[in-house]
Amino acid sequence: MADEIQNAGAAGAPGGERRGRGGPGGGRGRGPGGGNDRDRGGRGRRDGNNPVEAAGEELVEKLVHINRVSKTVKGGKRFGFAALVVVGDAKGRVGFGHGKAREVPEAIQKATAAAKKAMIRVPLRDGRTLHHDGYGHFGAGKVYVRSAAQGTGIIAGGPMRAVFEALGVADVVTKSVGTNNPYNMIRATFASLVDQTSxxxxxxxxxxxxxxxxxxxxxxxxxxxxxxxxxxx
Incomplete structure (x- = not known):
């Protein structure tokens, strides 16, 4: 009888192997050795899946405009910054993006990421100028672009110059009328580039x-x- 009582006590001890809950060796525990333990670091799997960064392209980034913005909320006004960025590979691909954030570096980072996702390809003649003249407009802004002879250079000002430098154009003549708004000028310039055909x-x-x-x-x-x-x- 004494041997049976001793065996029963050993089976019910904290170190028994019947049903451990939470112990380091428990079969159903959530501790370090638990069978149902899940890796909480799974959220980091998305890192490095950006196609632009994975491709390893060397892109030209141009900060065109940055301004302060405000948002009216229940407690008052919340101030932030808005950035306009142009990105290109100087080989016929270019894009622009707009980003807003509480701090300037974060706004530029958002705008750059948006520009990389919205890049378009423009055919170039001899890799230095446009194939033909073009026209684009957005809002009140109107833009005229013309192909130019070698050695002409980029005759453009402000936001338009940033677009052609990022695109890789070396010779072009442009004219902008109707507005000085950089956002409208950029969109009008891209409207003229989309119509380019080789x-x-x-x-x-x-x-x-x-x-x-x-x-x-x-x-x-x-x-x-x-x-x-x-x-x-």
Missing amino acids: PKAVAQRRGKKIADLMARRGDVSARVAEADAEAMA
């Missing part, structure tokens, strides 16, 4: 050869047109 795209759409389109110009011979077509292909 001769290669026009030839594919019409089912013709690039040389045939280039030779229709009065000052371009067939031989020169073929050379230009081979360079664009």
Whole structure:
């Protein structure tokens, strides 16, 4: 009888292996050795999934405008900052973004992230200028852009210059009328860039050869047109 009582006491002791709850070795415990323990660090899996950062691209970032903003809430006014940023790879891709935050660095960071997500590709002639003249408008702002000869430089001011520098354009002539608002000027400039089309795209759409389109110009011979077509292909 004494042996049975001793065995029962050993089975019910705190160190028994029947049903441990919370102990380091418990089968159902939530302690360090618990079977149902979950890794609380799972939220960090999203880090490094940004396609722009993963690609390792070297982008040109231009801070175009920053201004102070306010929001009226129940307790009064809450002040912050708004930033306008242009981002490009200087190889035919460019985008702009707008961000607001309580502090200037955070607003710039948000605007830069938005610009990277909204980048567009613009075809360039010889990698230095536009293929043809263009026009864009947004609100009261109107923008005219023209292709230029080599050595002309970027004839543009303010926000428009930042766009063409980030885009990688070396020669262009622009004109802006109607507004000095940097947001409207940027959007109007992008409206003019979206309409840019290369001769290669026009030839594919019409089912013709690039040389045939280039030779229709009065000052371009067939031989020169073929050379230009081979360079664009």
